[in-house]
Amino acid sequence: MLNRKVISRLTTGLLAGMLMSSALAGGVSLGGTRVIYQESAREATLSLSNTSDNNLYLIQSWITQANGAKSTDFVLTPPLFTLKPHKENSLRIMYTGPALPADRETVFYLNSKAIPSVKKKDISGNTLQIATQSVIKVFMRPADLPSTSLDAPKHLTCKVAAGNVTVTNPSPYYVTLVGFTVGGKKLPNSMVSPKSSLSVAVPAQGSGTVIFQTVNDYGANTARQSCG
Structure with missing residues (x-):
């Protein structure tokens, strides 16, 4: 187990893949805990906000299947962008894959990683940079289902x-x-x-x-x- 003395010797590093249960990654918050993608719509959108006062984040997003494999059936725009402090951007999610089952929902997972920027003066110092990753569900919902989700x-x-x-x-x-x-x-x-x-x-x-x-x-x- 690393003690404080060991951690203080670490040079700039990146700990990726730290999953958070809420839709919050570092100073970056997602505009929802799930995305409902209506089949009749061309796309779905999700807002991302940088709630920090000073940190600039690099945001990387992708979609995975239920088994964890990366899906090539979506186009995310933009897939990679920077988010300044107290700024917001929207991620467009477009499904381009084959027809999905028409009698039930299909679930995918949106992964969004927030990587904090490193100031030049800190590059040679003893700092630890942590990248956090949020994962939320994307429900692909067919049109004309016989009941509502509320029921x-x-x-x-x-x-x-x-x-x-x-x-x-x-x-x-x-x-x-x-x-x-x-x-x-x-x-x-x-x-x-x-x-x-x-x-x-x-x-x-x-x-x-x-x-x-x-x-x-x-x-x-x-x-x-x-x-x-």
């Missing part, structure tokens, strides 16, 4: 058996579960895919009422609900 949580069903809770989502939307508990035992935040089921282990083979909140299109938590 999706209402249709979830749950079953607790053999130390697991299985959540079934018959809707065409991804549903993210937060504040997820079974019999009062806390479970990790989870996302149930459209027209699919997800099983999550319950601590100590617990049982009881399944309670959760979901995250809506605006990134806000919905009211707590039980599931049977």
